[in-house]
Amino acid sequence: MPKLHHDEVDIDPEIVVALLAEQFPDLVVDDLVEAEPAGTDNVNYRLAAAGEELVVRLPRKPDAAPGIAKEVRFGRLLGSALPVAIPAPTRVGRPSATYPFGWSVGPWLPGSLPVEGTASGELAADLARFVRALRAVDAAPHVGDAMLTSYRVEPIAPRFADTDAFLPRCEGWIDVPAVRETWESIKHVEPYEGPPAFAHTDLQPGNLLVDEHGRLSAVIDFGGLAVGDPTVDLLPAWQLLDADTRPRFRAELAVDEPTWRRGMAWAITIGVVALGYYAGSGSPLVARSVYQLEQVLLELA
Known part of the structure; x- marks a missing residue:
């Protein structure tokens, strides 16, 4: 994956599969695809596991890492008050020998990105x-x-x-x-x-x-x-x-x-x-x- 920042860490499918196997072995990976387009602060992988569609979310760099904890902490508070779906992480991963930040797993939210200048x-x-x-x-x-x-x-x-x-x-x-x-x-x-x-x-x-x-x-x-x-x-x-x-x-x-x-x-x-x-x-x-x-x-x- 092309890096966008000088302090960005390595993230690839092998690292993600290893993290899941180590910390959430019940999530048997049926399919794992990088979500496109990649974010500037986080990388998201679409995970199919035991019939569930999930997203694995991993910060690219140190100053993006606190965002995972923020989504976990405030997702429930805000989710019930907002008119559309928002991320709702159900599992929080720990740093490991191969990846240095906290990360999360939650439900995959379907939809497509709107295109500039075409919104109704x-x-x-x-x-x-x-x-x-x-x-x-x-x-x-x-x-x-x-x-x-x-x-x-x-x-x-x-x-x-x-x-x-x-x-x-x-x-x-x-x-x-x-x-x-x-x-x-x-x-x-x-x-x-x-x-x-x-x-x-x-x-x-x-x-x-x-x-x-x-x-x-x-x-x-x-x-x-x-x-x-x-x-x-x-x-x-x-x-x-x-x-x-x-x-x-x-x-x-x-x-x-x-x-x-x-x-x-x-x-x-x-x-x-x-x-x-x-x-x-x-x-x-x-x-x-x-x-x-x-x-x-x-x-x-």
């Missing part, structure tokens, strides 16, 4: 309902929990330096001068003044599953779950939707202008850093980042 208004409404339901979960008892911290729910100002540093790496992929001008015009956003709320923080198309009708059926990868400013969960507006479907998403969430502009600023900084980091890697995040940056430019043109 109904999918836009589905996404808004998911965001509303997640924000409605009482976050007060979890404020200050170290497991639920993330730069993506904090003020955007600390992102200024990284955004400026990564912009030159985006040459050849986007109109860098236009993105720079737009970023300068929008980055000084009004701060969030609402109560701390749950945010998924990474609702990009690779973490969304849709059914055969194009409706949202599941949201995966809760490794970035955090409590704070939930504005970052507006990002599907530019990462997936287009000029025709964005208004439906915004209307369903009743987003005011300062919050919407803060969301666009997050779309720029996250898009620039992701594009600059993964450019040339073959990661799907390259095309997705180009799309979201182009959508922000289009909206603000």
Whole structure:
């Protein structure tokens, strides 16, 4: 498997089969297939065992490892409150001599990934309902929990330096001068003044599953779950939707202008850093980042 990070560990089917045999010998492997496309933080294998369809989830690198424990801890709390399926790990694997992190096994969630620019208004409404339901979960008892911290729910100002540093790496992929001008015009956003709320923080198309009708059926990868400013969960507006479907998403969430502009600023900084980091890697995040940056430019043109 091609590696995306300098600190990424080795993961291959032989390692996965050995982990299962060592720690969960009752799961007799009938079939094991790497799920495509591979995630940037985790690798998922679709496992057929004794008539069950399961997913084996393994972090690629050290800073992704805590996400497994987070999904285990909060999956049950959130699962009953959300309108679509989310990961629900049923087994937690231990580090071993061949693999250094905790890992998990849970039910396989069926569905396909939505394609940027092709989402319907109904999918836009589905996404808004998911965001509303997640924000409605009482976050007060979890404020200050170290497991639920993330730069993506904090003020955007600390992102200024990284955004400026990564912009030159985006040459050849986007109109860098236009993105720079737009970023300068929008980055000084009004701060969030609402109560701390749950945010998924990474609702990009690779973490969304849709059914055969194009409706949202599941949201995966809760490794970035955090409590704070939930504005970052507006990002599907530019990462997936287009000029025709964005208004439906915004209307369903009743987003005011300062919050919407803060969301666009997050779309720029996250898009620039992701594009600059993964450019040339073959990661799907390259095309997705180009799309979201182009959508922000289009909206603000």
